[in-house]
Amino acid sequence: MFKVLFLHKDFPGQFLHLARFLATLPGVQVDALASDPERALPGVTLHPYRVDIAADSRPHSYIYMADRAVWRGQAVLANCAVLAQGGYRPDLIIGHNGWGEILYLKDLWPDVPLVGYFEFYYHGTGADVGFDPPGAVNLGDLARVRSLNATGLLGLAAVDRGVSPTSWQRDLHPAEFRDKIALIHEGIDTGVASPGQVLPLVLPDGTRLAAGMPTVTYVARHLEPYRGFHILMRAAGDLLRGRPDVRLVIAGEDGVSYGPPPDGGGSWRAKLLAEVGDGLPLDRVHFLGRVGHSDFINLMRLSAAHLYLTYPFVLSWSMLEAMACGVTLVASDTAPVTEVVEQGVNGLLVPFHSPAAVAAGLMTALDMPAERRMRMRAAARQTIIDRYDLTRVALPAWTGMLHREFGLPLPPG
Structure with missing residues (x-):
């Protein structure tokens, strides 16, 4: 033995x-x-x-x-x-x-x-x-x-x-x-992380999201700066004002995995909402908390555009699984993201430190012609199959x- x-x-x-x-x-x-x-x-x-x-x-x-x-x-x-x-x-x-x-x-x-x-x-x-x-x-x-x-x-x-x-x-x-x-x-189990049937998502306020709706998603284990949560929140105003039909769905727990908590304690979510909340249509910003893996996969299948931001640090499984699901990916132009994502081929790259550029990248993804979007989504999945399956x-x-x-x-x- x-x-x-x-x-x-x-x-x-x-x-x-x-x-x-x-x-x-x-x-x-x-x-x-x-x-x-x-x-x-x-x-x-x-x-x-x-x-x-x-x-x-x-x-x-x-x-x-x-x-x-x-x-x-x-x-x-x-x-x-x-x-x-x-x-x-x-x-x-x-x-x-x-x-x-x-x-x-x-x-x-x-x-x-x-x-x-x-x-x-x-x-x-x-x-x-x-x-x-x-x-x-x-x-x-x-x-x-x-x-x-x-x-x-x-x-x-x-x-x-x-x-x-x-x-x-x-x-x-x-x-x-x-x-x-x-x-x-x-x-990456590309049999599980894959395009497929989309189940409607019922949000905490009772709103029902379905495939084909302009839903922007963001997922992290914890909502913290190492994964660009502060950049997302500062970009959200431009995105939601520019696209009144968009809903922003955020999955992740309060707390920190890698960096320090905010000065004075509390959560980064509370700190960022205090900073930008007055400028956001909060009825279109939805926090799901921690989601199970099957719910994450369904969320990626439902997503019209998925945002992944990170410091130059450990690469998250969530980005690779999102690509395997065939998302329209908008990601930070940081290492090791750029080892996987090729600008305009299998995703869109945006500068991490520019909330305006992040919002613009998401709107570009949402407004992309259907043929280009499908080509990019297919390329995202094929990248994962070829390199990480x-x-x-x-x-x-x-x-x-x-x-x-x-x-x-x-x-x-």
């Missing part, structure tokens, strides 16, 4: 498709460790763990994240040591590097191949830091950002193979480590690499 151990604090996370597939292979046993698992997968044995951080832990502010990673890595090591005492030894370990889970497993199992998922390497310039608002950062910022990479560098030194999902994200890592990092996206591209790349380099058994053919 070939044993694969996954490590992701929110399992399955980026390993959803890979872990689910490996669990179906004959002769393969799949286990996973997680502190805050999102869901169970058939055929995967889940081992929960907890992280206990000493109450008197007071790290330097530069290494706060590294300190937390050490505590987490220590917890994972202790739990794996218990498994080892019971006779468990994996043949392959696959883990996300970002939170420290993979840091110390080579000390327990030095001969077990370790594959790390490397999502982001921090830079003081050229990525998210200093991007919004644009400007120089000080020496203290540069030192703090450099220190954020302590966990990443320890992980890069430990793994036998790294994986990153986009070229830009991979190439953020130091040149001396890039040959160690394979470019493999986790994959789960069964044609991503899973074969993952399993092929694991088979060639680490002996993962695959069925004949």
Whole structure:
């Protein structure tokens, strides 16, 4: 029996498709460790763990994240040591590097191949830091950002193979480590994320939206600046005044995934509504909160124009799934978006920092001649099929690499 151990604090996370597939292979046993698992997968044995951080832990502010990673890595090591005492030894370990889970497993199992998922390497310039608002950062910022990479560098030194999902994200890592990092996206299920039947959407105020209506959509896990929520809200006035028939549908939770909360607390939604709300026809702005995946797919099928904005940062699955659904996409001209979206071919690119340009881009998308719109939508979907499709591209790349380099058994053919 070939044993694969996954490590992701929110399992399955980026390993959803890979872990689910490996669990179906004959002769393969799949286990996973997680502190805050999102869901169970058939055929995967889940081992929960907890992280206990000493109450008197007071790290330097530069290494706060590294300190937390050490505590987490220590917890994972202790739990794996218990498994080892019971006779468990994996043949392959696959883990996300970002939170420290993979840091110390080579000390327990030095001969077990370790594959790390490397999502982001921090830079003081050229990525998210200093991007919004644009400007120089000080020496203290540069030192703090450099220190954020302590966990990443320890992980890069430990793994036998790294994986990153986009070229830009991979190439953020130091040149001396890039040959160690394979470019493999986790994959988009284009059978699920696809054009198809559109169910009417009943909004919180009772309004019923259907296919063919001028609906502009925006989706993010949290409504925050890293995903351009502030730009959307500042663009909304021009869009809605310019197109009195348009409704703006916004999906996402209050809170933050990546950046800080607003000064003074509260949510970015409340802050932006206080800033621009008087200038908006709020009866045509609809906040859905968090939506389930099937509702997201339906929303993309219903959308007349979909907006995706991001700092130069980790690329969202939502943009790729929206393209797979055949949306008319308007997206920021930021990396790694520009690695996927070609201006005028499979989407429209707009400058992130210009709300006026964002509104104009959305109106261009809405007013596009039908033939051009259909061509662009088809090209968007074909891009995802050709480059990110789960069964044609991503899973074969993952399993092929694991088979060639680490002996993962695959069925004949």
